[in-house]
Amino acid sequence: MFQAQHDQHIEEHHHHYPAAPTHGWLGPVPHSVRVPLAAELVSALRDRSELRDILFRAISDGPGGLVHVLQGMAGCGKTALARHVFTEAVQAGEVIGLWVDASSASSLHAFMLGVAADRGATPAELEAAHNRVRPVADLVWDYLDRSPETWLLVFDNADEPRLLQEGNWLRRSPRGTVLVTTRDSSSELWQDKLPHQVGVLPLEAAAQVLLDLAPDAGRPEDFERLAQRLDRHPLALALAGRHLRRQLLERWTVSDYLDRLPDDPSELLDKAAQPTEDHTRIRFSTTWQLSLDVLARQDLPDALTMLRLLACFAPMPAPLPLTLLAPAALDSTALSRLDPPLTGERADAVLQGLISTSLVSLIDVPGDRGHRPVLSLQTHGLLLDTVSGQIPSGTLGDLLLCAIALLDGALSDRPDSQDLRLIAPHALAVLRRSRAETAGTHTSRAALELVRRLRDLHYERGEFTPALELATHAADFSATMFNSNSTEAVDDRYALGRTHTGAGRFAEAEAQLRAVLTTRENEFGRDDPRTLDAAHALGIALYGLGQWAEDEQLLRHVLAGRESLLGPYDPDTLDVCAGLADALGEQGHWEEAEALARTTVERSAASLGERHARTVVNRLTHAWAVAGREAWDRAEPLARRTLQDAEQVFGPHHPRTLAACHLLATVLRQLSLWTEAETLLRAVAQARETVLGSTHSHTLSSLTDLAAVLADAGRAAEAEPLAVKAHEGYVRTLGPEHPRTERSRTVLTTVRAALPAPHTPEKNTP
Numbered sequence: 220m221f222q223a224q225h226d227q228h229i230e231e232h233h234h235h236y237p238a239a240p241t242h243g244w245l246g247p248v249p250h251s252v253r254v255p256l257a258a259e260l261v262s263a264l265r266d267r268s269e270l271r272d273i274l275f276r277a278i279s280d281g282p283g284g285l286v287h288v289l290q291g292m293a294g295c296g297k298t299a300l301a302r303h304v305f306t307e308a309v310q311a312g313e314v315i316g317l318w319v320d321a322s323s324a325s326s327l328h329a330f331m332l333g334v335a336a337d338r339g340a341t342p343a344e345l346e347a348a349h350n351r352v353r354p355v356a357d358l359v360w361d362y363l364d365r366s367p368e369t370w371l372l373v374f375d376n377a378d379e380p381r382l383l384q385e386g387n388w389l390r391r392s393p394r395g396t397v398l399v400t401t402r403d404s405s406s407e408l409w410q411d412k413l414p415h416q417v418g419v420l421p422l423e424a425a426a427q428v429l430l431d432l433a434p435d436a437g438r439p440e441d442f443e444r445l446a447q448r449l450d451r452h453p454l455a456l457a458l459a460g461r462h463l464r465r466q467l468l469e470r471w472t473v474s475d476y477l478d479r480l481p482d483d484p485s486e487l488l489d490k491a492a493q494p495t496e497d498h499t500r501i502r503f504s505t506t507w508q509l510s511l512d513v514l515a516r517q518d519l520p521d522a523l524t525m526l527r528l529l530a531c532f533a534p535m536p537a538p539l540p541l542t543l544l545a546p547a548a549l550d551s552t553a554l555s556r557l558d559p560p561l562t563g564e565r566a567d568a569v570l571q572g573l574i575s576t577s578l579v580s581l582i583d584v585p586g587d588r589g590h591r592p593v594l595s596l597q598t599h600g601l602l603l604d605t606v607s608g609q610i611p612s613g614t615l616g617d618l619l620l621c622a623i624a625l626l627d628g629a630l631s632d633r634p635d636s637q638d639l640r641l642i643a644p645h646a647l648a649v650l651r652r653s654r655a656e657t658a659g660t661h662t663s664r665a666a667l668e669l670v671r672r673l674r675d676l677h678y679e680r681g682e683f684t685p686a687l688e689l690a691t692h693a694a695d696f697s698a699t700m701f702n703s704n705s706t707e708a709v710d711d712r713y714a715l716g717r718t719h720t721g722a723g724r725f726a727e728a729e730a731q732l733r734a735v736l737t738t739r740e741n742e743f744g745r746d747d748p749r750t751l752d753a754a755h756a757l758g759i760a761l762y763g764l765g766q767w768a769e770d771e772q773l774l775r776h777v778l779a780g781r782e783s784l785l786g787p788y789d790p791d792t793l794d795v796c797a798g799l800a801d802a803l804g805e806q807g808h809w810e811e812a813e814a815l816a817r818t819t820v821e822r823s824a825a826s827l828g829e830r831h832a833r834t835v836v837n838r839l840t841h842a843w844a845v846a847g848r849e850a851w852d853r854a855e856p857l858a859r860r861t862l863q864d865a866e867q868v869f870g871p872h873h874p875r876t877l878a879a880c881h882l883l884a885t886v887l888r889q890l891s892l893w894t895e896a897e898t899l900l901r902a903v904a905q906a907r908e909t910v911l912g913s914t915h916s917h918t919l920s921s922l923t924d925l926a927a928v929l930a931d932a933g934r935a936a937e938a939e940p941l942a943v944k945a946h947e948g949y950v951r952t953l954g955p956e957h958p959r960t961e962r963s964r965t966v967l968t969t970v971r972a973a974l975p976a977p978h979t980p981e982k983n984t985p
Contacts, residue, residue, distance in 0.1 A: 222411070252333040253309075255302045255318045255428045256375065260463060263432075266424035267300050270415055274304045277396055278371055279313055284391040290404045291417035292577040292599060293506045294454030299401040300417060301373050304398065314371045314395065319465050321377040321399075327388055331359045334372070338362035356387045363392050370395035378513055378576070380406035402510055405575040419599070425451035432460025437473030448480060450600040455488055458503055463490035483608025484601065505610070507602055510576040519572045524554065524561040526578060527614070530607040531611035531622035533648035534600030538584045540641050543629050545674070546568070551628065552621035557614060570596075578602065587637040592974040595641075612657035619662045622649050623669050630672070639677055643685055646670050647692055654696075667696055684912065690718040709738050717756050721874075723915035723952070725763035732757040751780045755795055762802060763916065765958040771802040788826040790833050793819050797840040804847045807959075813844040835864045839879050846882065851889045858883040872910055874917070877903050881917075885924055893932040900925040916959060919948045923963045926970055935973035942967040 253934025277285055289297040309316040317337065319330040335358050338717055348355040363370065374383065377399050382487060383389040389397065389408065399412070420428065425446035426439065437445075449455040463471055471479075480487055485504035507526075514522040533537050554561040561569065573579045583592040607653040610618065626642055626649065634642075646669050652658065653666040670693045677686035694711040701708045716731030736753040745751050758773040774795055781792040796819040804812035820841045823834040842857035862883050865876040884899035904921035911918055922945035929938035946967045 234365045252317045252319065252330055252337055253315070255305050255316070255373070256320055266420050267296070267303075270417070271300065271304060273415070274300075274398065275308065277697070278304070278308050284393050284395075286389065286391060286397040286399065286412040288399045288401060288409050288414045289417050290401055290409075290411045290414055290577065292501070292602070293402060293510060294452060295417050295419060296453040297417045298375055299453070301375060301400050302399055303703050305371060305373055307557060308371055313369070315366075315368045317370055317372045319370055319372065319374050321374040321383065321388075322379075324382050325385070327382055327386060328355060331355055331386075331388060335359045335362050354387070356390075360392065361386075364394055366394045367567075372397050374399045377401040378403055378424075378510065379516070380408040384408050401573050402513075402577045404577050405571070419451040420446075420453060420456070421817050422446055422451060425453075425456055428453070428456045429460045429463075432457070433463035433473075436463045436471065436476075440475035441477075443622050448477060452599065452601050454503060454506065455484070455601055458488040458491040462487070465491065481608075483604050485605040485608060504605055507578065507605060510578055513576060514569075514572045517572060520559045521561045521565055522569050522572050522578075524557050524559050525566070525569045525573060526606050527610050527618055528554065528561070528622060528875070529579065529596070529598050530603040530610065531619050531649055531652055532598075532603075533644040534603045535580075535597035537644040537648075538582060538595030538597055538641065539645060540584075540629070541581075541596060543594075543625050548625055553617055554621050557617060561927070584641070587635075587640075590635075590637055593637070593641065602693065607652060615652075615655060615657045616659040616662040619649055619653050619658055620665060623662075623665045629671055629674070630854055630882055634676060636680060636682060639673060639682070640679075640685065643673050643677075643689060646673050647689070650692060650696055654699075660700075661754070663696075663700055667693060667700065670696075671711070671714070678718060678721065679908070680712075681721070681869070683718060683723075683874075687715075687718045687722045687724075690715040704738060709735055713753055713756065716760065720763060722758045723763070723911065723917065725916075725953075728760035729757065729764060732760055745776075746780050747784075748780075748784060751777045751784075755785075755798070758798060758802070762798070762805070765805075765953070767802045767805040771799065771806070774799040774802060788822050789822070790827060793823050793826075793833065793837060796822075797837050800840050800844055804844050809844060809847045813841070813848055816841040816844040830868060832868050835861065836869050836875055838864065839875065839882065842879075843882055845887075846886050849889070851886055854884075854886045855890065858886050869917050872906050874907075874910065877906055877917070881921060881924070884928070886929050888924070888931060891931075893928050896928045897932070898927065900928060914948055914952050916949075916953065919945045919952070919963070920959065922948075923966050927966050930966075930970045930973050933973075935970050935975075938970045938973065939967075942970045 253879060274287060277287060289300060291297050301945075305316045305318065308314050317334050319334065320326040321330075332345060332349065332355060335355070337350065338359075340348075340358060340362055344353070347353045348358045363372070372395055374389065374397065378401055380401065380403050383399075389399070391397065401409075403409075404414075404416075419425070423627050426442040428434075429442045429445060431441070436442075445459060446456060449459060450624055459476060463473065463476060476487075481588055484790055488503040511523055511526070514520075529539070544566055548563075549561065549566055550563040570579070574581055579596050579598045582595055582597055584595045586592050601947060622645075626646055629642055630638065646666070649664040650670050653663045670689050670700055674686050674689035677683070690711070694708070694715040697705075697708045697711040710755045713729055716728045716735060719725070719728035719731060732753060736750065736757055738746065739750040739753050754773050755777045758770045758777065761767070761770040761773070778792065778795045778799060781789065781795055796815055800812045800816040800819065803815065816837070820834065820837040822836045823831065827834050838857070838861045842854055842861050844856055846854040858879065862876070862879040865873070865879040869876045880899050881903050884896040884903065887893075887896040887899070900921055904918065904925055907915065907918040907921055922941045924936040926942035926945065929935070929941070942963070946960070946963040949957065949963045953960055
């Protein structure tokens with residue numbers, strides 16, 4: 220679609236500009252600087268209208284001596300936009316156009332001599348400048364300043380700003396406008412210029428590029444899928460569209476192209492850039508190398524190793540915290556033994572170089588509440604895929620191990636949610652890249668262990684949605700890496716089942732955990748600790764499904780086994796006691812449930828302490844059982860104490876804390892303390908929707924009870940939409956026959972019965 224001449228070959232074009240003077244003795248001077256040395260657009264210019272208008276206004280409002288700089292990564296269409304503005308402005312008669320290839324010192328010298336010749340420099344003056352008798356830049360700008368016509372001067376591919384600086388080529392003039400295209404975004408040379416960022420395209424515009432090039436290759440949604448897979452990168456879009464359009468013997472659809480697109484898409488993309496007899500074209504797979512070559516000339520060859528390291532992590536939009544690449548952390552890995560070696564001492568300069576050439580970008584990620592913003596890196600996905608695909612086979616495993624060590628080292632003893640949220644996508648990226656055969660089994664196992672650690676940390680914090688994603692990837696990976704019935708693979712499926720339960724996906728949890736229980740019973744026996752763990756987890760899933768009788772049966776067996784193996788005071792034994800009390804209460808056996816819950820919390824306090832997390836959870840069960848017996852005056856102080864302890868132990872938004880808050884609200888409702896109950900339930904519903912999601916059973920339960928409180932307070936009109944939302948959510952997630960669904964239906968019926976009857980005007984009787 221649009222790519223700089225420096226990045227791809229030049230097609231043959233026909234232009235109708237006035238002929239410029241030629242001076243054969245100058246040798247390298249171009250025939251005409253009036254011709255933009257860039258490939259013509261193969262599709263309409265998409266989503267650059269605002270920037271294009273800015274540039275057109277700068278030209279048409281009259282020369283103001285301004286310098287505009289188009290900045291961006293390779294292949295994002297800087298040259299295409301410059302060419303479009305150049306051509307349109309010249310054809311409109313606004314200016315004369317002058318095009319300079321600024322990719323090297325020699326081309327700058329030659330093209331600027333061409334500019335001087337075009338503006339009227341005499342052969343003698345040109346010869347003097349050519350022989351260094353007079354500074355070439357002074358000669359050129361003298362004639363530009365005296366030009367009878369206003370002009371637009373384009374410096375294309377100025378990726379090494381020092382070349383412009385050393386020759387003093389970049390100046391201002393009242394007679395024209397200067398436009399520069401560059402990958403460099405941080406040079407001091409641009410400080411007093413007008414920078415414009417040129418990035419990837421929005422999804423709609425990116426899909427339209429593909430549609431322009433191959434309109435018959437698919438449906439609109441297919442083009443959007445391909446555009447998203449190519450990360451909306453203009454050059455990649457152009458190559459993919461060109462490939463689809465040029466196929467003769469085997470016509471591919473967009474879906475065909477997507478099916479054939481590997482993890483490293485550069486090989487397939489390059490097929491649309493194959494050299495012909497007349498032209499040699501730079502491939503997509505090497506377009507990034509141009510920037511690395513610039514950095515190597517700046518004594519930063521280790522930028523390649525840093526970029527290869529970044530290719531182990533997740534692409535944008537996932538931010539990579541900059542602290543992850545602290546010098547001490549880098550030096551604790553094997554990066555200094557790679558080729559080229561990368562040390563912590565050099566890391567800052569290397570990152571500055573990668574940022575300056577737009578290979579990576581620096582962003583501030585907003586911190587969670589109470590946290591400062593996190594300075595982070597982002598890298599384009601196609602760049603990372605291409606770089607990763609070109610990592611030597613003997614180096615990939617070492618790089619991935621370095622990446623794993625950096626991620627693992629960033630996890631403190633008690634990482635908070637923000638730490639986990641920022642690290643998790645990169646751990647999954649490392650896991651994905653470790654599937655490569657060249658990564659090695661040791662690397663794959665280390666990546667899997669990192670993902671497992673993150674999974675468990677999220678689970679312990681009650682963050683079940685991210686835990687579920689990690690658990691799913693870990694289970695899939697271990698099933699592939701090991702035999703699907705191996706101990707490790709079964710253990711990962713066990714963790715996945717537990718996480719499904721936490722996320723409120725009880726049917727999926729039941730299926731996973733029944734299979735795990737069967738496998739462990741067959742391998743270890745019914746009373747093995749691992750089998751008992753699986754039975755306990757299955758019981759909790761059955762509780763969520765409302766199958767409380769089977770839950771009770773399973774937990775009684777687990778309780779007997781754990782008391783025999785671990786004793787009555789072991790925390791794992793007490794967990795089963797609390798779960799069994801829950802199952803008994805749901806079946807209406809409240810007296811037995813309260814007695815068991817009371818004994819459990821007493822034993823837990825004695826063995827673990829009053830403020831231990833498990834004691835707090837067991838106290839919650841006890842308070843719930845007391846409430847179940849409708850002993851509201853006893854239940855209230857128990858529920859208040861449990862909530863206070865949970866806030867201190869777990870934090871205000873942990874699912875356990877929210878459960879304690881919900882329990883207190885239900886007790887307050889029965890005591891007719893509706894205002895406080897409403898306040899608590901609104902907070903719980905909002906927090907659960909954020910933490911667990913809008914369709915989680917616990918979120919829907921909050922809405923059901925909130926509707927009941929409002930109806931009790933005489934506000935049935937406010938309660939009805941909440942009751943409807945909860946009931947419909949339960950029907951979708953748990954089914955129409957689930958006990959929770961039936962309760963929500965009862966609440967909805969009660970709410971609607973409390974609504975005032977609609978007013979019917981009386982008819983006049985004759």
